[in-house]
Each structure stands twice: as C-alpha cells, then as structure tokens.
Amino acid sequence: MEQKIKALNKIIQTLKEQAELLSKEGADLPCVFRNSQRLLATIKMLELEVSDIANL
Amino acid sequence: MGYVDQPYWNPFLETMSQRDLKRLQLAKFKRIFTWAYEKSKFHRSLYEKAGIKPEDIKSFEDIRRVPKVEKSMMRDIQRKDPFPYGDALCVPLDEVTEFRQTSGTTGQPVYQPDTWQDWEWWSESWSYVLWAQGYRPSTRVFLPFGYNVFVAFWAGHYAAEKIGCEVIPGGVLDTKARILKIQELRPTAMMATPSYILTMADTARKMGIDPASLTIERITCAGEPGASIPGTKKRMEEAWGAKVFDHSGATEIGAWSYECLEQPGGVHVNEAFFLLELEDLETGEIIEEPNKRGKIIITALDRIAQPCVRFDSKDIGMWDEKMCPCGRTFRLLKGGVIGRADDITKVKGVLLAPSAIEEVVRAIDGLGDEYEVIVEKEGDTDRISLKVELLPEMEGKKESILAKLKDELRLKTNLGYVIECVPFGTLPRYEGKAKRFKDLRKH
Numbered sequence: 001m002e003q004k005i006k007a008l009n010k011i012i013q014t015l016k017e018q019a020e021l022l023s024k025e026g027a028d029l030p031c032v033f034r035n036s037q038r039l040l041a042t043i044k045m046l047e048l049e050v051s052d053i054a055n056l
Numbered sequence: 057m058g059y060v061d062q063p064y065w066n067p068f069l070e071t072m073s074q075r076d077l078k079r080l081q082l083a084k085f086k087r088i089f090t091w092a093y094e095k096s097k098f099h100r101s102l103y104e105k106a107g108i109k110p111e112d113i114k115s116f117e118d119i120r121r122v123p124k125v126e127k128s129m130m131r132d133i134q135r136k137d138p139f140p141y142g143d144a145l146c147v148p149l150d151e152v153t154e155f156r157q158t159s160g161t162t163g164q165p166v167y168q169p170d171t172w173q174d175w176e177w178w179s180e181s182w183s184y185v186l187w188a189q190g191y192r193p194s195t196r197v198f199l200p201f202g203y204n205v206f207v208a209f210w211a212g213h214y215a216a217e218k219i220g221c222e223v224i225p226g227g228v229l230d231t232k233a234r235i236l237k238i239q240e241l242r243p244t245a246m247m248a249t250p251s252y253i254l255t256m257a258d259t260a261r262k263m264g265i266d267p268a269s270l271t272i273e274r275i276t277c278a279g280e281p282g283a284s285i286p287g288t289k290k291r292m293e294e295a296w297g298a299k300v301f302d303h304s305g306a307t308e309i310g311a312w313s314y315e316c317l318e319q320p321g322g323v324h325v326n327e328a329f330f331l332l333e334l335e336d337l338e339t340g341e342i343i344e345e346p347n348k349r350g351k352i353i354i355t356a357l358d359r360i361a362q363p364c365v366r367f368d369s370k371d372i373g374m375w376d377e378k379m380c381p382c383g384r385t386f387r388l389l390k391g392g393v394i395g396r397a398d399d400i401t402k403v404k405g406v407l408l409a410p411s412a413i414e415e416v417v418r419a420i421d422g423l424g425d426e427y428e429v430i431v432e433k434e435g436d437t438d439r440i441s442l443k444v445e446l447l448p449e450m451e452g453k454k455e456s457i458l459a460k461l462k463d464e465l466r467l468k469t470n471l472g473y474v475i476e477c478v479p480f481g482t483l484p485r486y487e488g489k490a491k492r493f494k495d496l497r498k499h
Contacts, residue, residue, distance in 0.1 A: 001068065005068060037172065040173075041171075041172045041173040041175075044173050045180045048328075048358055049068075049069065052080060053072075055083075056083065
C-alpha cells in the first residue's frame with residue numbers, strides 16, 4: 001500500500017507542476033487560465049486523498 | 057476489482073489505523089491553524105489574545121488550548137469589510153466563487169464564502185457520504201430541494217456528479233410535480249430532509265400513489281436528525297420501501313459525517329477531513345470514552361476561504377463503543393447528532409431535549425408523522441402541550457394509542473403533557489427544516 005501511495009503521489013506532483021506551468025504560461029488567456037485553475041483545485045483534492053498520506 | 061466494486065471512497069484513509077489518523081489530524085490541524093493565523097485578521101487577533109502561535113501546536117493538548125469560535129462571533133464580523141464576509145476571509149474576494157448562508161434558525165444568518173477549491177472539497181466530502189451509502193455511476197438521483205442560498209443538498213448534487221451518477225435537479229417544482237417526476241423518470245435515489253421525505257410520502261398517497269411502489273431504493277437525509285431516530289427512520293423506510301441513511305453537516309463546517317450501508321445506529325465521522333472533539337457540557341473537558349454526551353467542537357481541516365477552526369457547533373453527540381462492521385476505522389457517533397446544546401431546555405425543572413419527543417411520537421403506530429410541541433407559562437408554572445394526528449383508519453384505537461403516548465412520554469422525558477389529538481392533515485407540513493418545538497415562555 002505504501003508503494004502505491006508513493007507512486008500515485010509522484011504522478012500527482014508531476015500533474016501539479018504541469019498545471020501550475022500551464023496556468024503561468026496561459027495567464028493572459030482566460031480559457032487556459034481559468035481551466036488550469038480548476039485543474040489545480042481538482043489536483044488539490046488528489047493531494048488531500050493521497051499526498052497527505054505520503055507525506056505523513 | 058474495478059473501482060465501482062470498491063466499498064470505500066478512499067480505502068487508504070477510511071481503513072487507516074486510529075494512530076495514523078491522529079498523526080494525520082495533528083499535521084493537518086497545524087496546517088489550517090497556520091493558514092488562519094497568517095491570512096485572517098479575525099483569527100490572528102483571537103489567537104494572539106490567547107497567546108498561541110502556529111509553532112506552539114505540537115500535540116492534541118495544544119489544540120485544546122486554541123480558542124473556540126462561536127456562531128455569534130462570525131455574525132459580529134460579517135457584513136463588514138471585505139463586504140459581505142468580514143475579516144475572517146483568507147483569500148482575495150475575487151477568488152470566492154461560492155456564496156451560501158446558514159438558515160438563520162438560531163439568529164441572523166452567517167454568510168459563507170468558498171473558493172472553487174473549497175467547493176471541490178465540499179463535493180469531495182459528500183462523495184464519502186454517497187459512496188458509503190451505495191451511490192454508484194449507475195445511480196439515477198433525484199434532488200427535490202429548492203436550489204438557493206442554503207447549502208442544503210447543493211454539494212450532494214456535485215458529489216453525485218463527481219461519482220458519475222445521473223443527477224435530476226428537482227428544483228422549482230411543487231411536491232406533487234416532484235412525485236410525478238419520480239414516477240416519470242424512475243430515479244433510484246433521493247436526498248431531502250426527513251420532514252420532507254415524510255411530507256412527500258403523504259402527498260403521494262393523497263395522489264393515489266403508493267410511494268413504496270415508486271423506484272426509490274436509497275434516501276440520504278440531512279438538515280435534521282430524523283434519519284438517526286429509529287422511529288422516524290422506520291417510517292421513512294416503510295413509506296418508500298427504501299433504505300434511509302443519515303448525514304450530518306453544516307454550512308460553516310462542511311459534510312463531516314455519514315451513515316454507511318451497515319446502518320450501525322450512528323454516523324461515521326470523516327476523521328481524515330475533520331477533527332471532531334466532544335466537550336463535556338459541564339466541565340469542558342474533552343471526552344474520549346464512549347457513551348458520554350458532549351458538545352461537538354469541530355475543525356474542517358482543509359477549508360480555506362473562511363476557515364472553520366474549533367467551531368462550537370452546539371450539537372450534541374457521543375462516541376460509540378463499537379467499531380462498524382463495514383471496516384471503516386472512522387469512529388461512530390452513536391445515534392448521530394442527538395440534540396443541540398441550545399435546544400435543551402428546562403420544563404418544570406426537568407431538562408428536555410426536543411428530539412426525545414420525536415423519538416416517542418414516531419415510534420407509536422397509529423400516529424401520523426407530524427406533531428407540535430408548545431411550552432408556555434401558566435401562572436408561575438410551565439405547561440407543555442403536544443398536538444398529534446391520528447391516522448384516519450386508527451380512530452377506533454384512539455384511546456389506547458393516546459394512553460401509550462402519554463406513558464412513553466412520561467417514561468422517556470419525565471414530564472406530563474397536555475395531549476391534543478387534531479384532525480389528520482391539519483398540522484403544518486415542512487419542506488426544509490421543521491419547527492415543531494415552540495417555546496413561548498419569556499426567558
């Protein structure tokens with residue numbers, strides 16, 4: 001289980017980095033910025049569900 | 057095993073040992089406390105007065121030194137800058153995407169801002185509720201509530217979508233139209249207050265439709281404690297031929313608890329997302345042992361726009377001594393929310409919780425679902441009267457039913473009542489939170 005949590009967390013962190021990058025690069029484009037903000041909110045839920053355990 | 061066969065929304069968290077859950081709660085409490093301390097003027101001022109800083113939070117004993125927040129404190133800061141939330145707001149106003157407010161049952165409503173992340177968190181918390189109660193992508197859900205400023209079942213709607221259910225918003229329809237919509241679209245699940253579930257059943261019967269003949273298999277109740285009151289639960293389940301599940305939550309807190317498929321006689325506290333402390337009503341000590349009533353102090357561990365840190369909910373609960381056979385390690389509150397500290401009142405010198413009256417009335421066969429309690433002064437003494445409805449077909453058994461009611465009330469509440477039996481269908485029916493207990497005494 002620990003391995004699985006670590007593996008999932010790794011993917012979540014990669015996603016987060018990419019979503020943050022997307023948000024930054026698309027900061028002048030409403031369609032990109034707002035959608036990437038929503039994406040980050042969803043990624044935060046994944047952090048609450050998985051990453052918080054990985055970081056215990 | 058595919059994900060739909062998974063009994064838990066999150067098996068990592070829902071089956072985590074209590075030891076690890078405590079570690080997680082402590083870490084998350086530190087995080088939200090630090091956030092509130094750094095971002096909210098209101099919270100910072102409160103904590104500075106108490107002499108507590110984020111670095112002081114190292115144990116649960118330290119958490120207990122953190123001042124509680126009461127609803128009245130939230131009322132005081134609201135409608136001020138930044139309008140309309142006041143200085144407990146932790147994010148810029150343009151990050152707020154959701155407005156909700158409390159129902160105002162106990163005074164001026166409190167406004168509740170949420171960011172989109174908070175709203176995701178609302179639906180995430182509700183996903184625990186619905187998944188545990190058997191909602192799956194194949195479930196067709198009907199929501200017979202007025203979509204408005206009250207949070208009510210809004211997050212239930214979003215959670216059902218997140219799970220993958222098909223969601224039918226039964227908003228601006230009257231009760232008859234909602235019954236017809238259920239008949240037409242054949243949903244298998246529904247969410248409403250216990251009062252409204254009973255009102256809908258009553259309306260369906262008047263329309264010549266047996267609600268149990270409709271397609272509803274599961275019902276999620278919130279807003280009132282009825283789904284954990286055995287007599288009320290039984291009435292709803294029999295009326296609809298469905299399983300009825302309880303859920304407790306609040307606008308200022310979030311969706312913090314849920315009954316699971318095992319129906320263990322209580323609700324699981326989502327201990328991964330919330331820290332629930334039970335406080336002794338007299339000494340203020342934290343209660344860890346089972347079967348002892350206490351006031352629920354609760355922290356939403358991940359809500360950011362307007363944090364909820366050690367919020368005095370005024371709700372009453374008690375820990376169950378048993379763990380649930382469902383395998384969840386989240387502890388159970390026996391009987392769900394069993395009352396409110398500010399509802400408990402003295403009548404003729406006896407402490408009375410209004411829910412005890414509901415427990416008696418709803419457990420007696422032959423009585424209708426509705427009742428009304430009025431407490432008033434008669435000279436220097438209290439007078440408590442109870443109006444009930446007899447089911448039309450039970451007229452011949454009126455005397456024995458009322459005698460039983462009187463005896464049970466005396467036994468459960470230690471009080472004598474003036475009981476009046478009114479014609480069936482004349483007491484008010486409720487769509488939202490019911491107001492069946494009226495204290496007319498001037499305190």
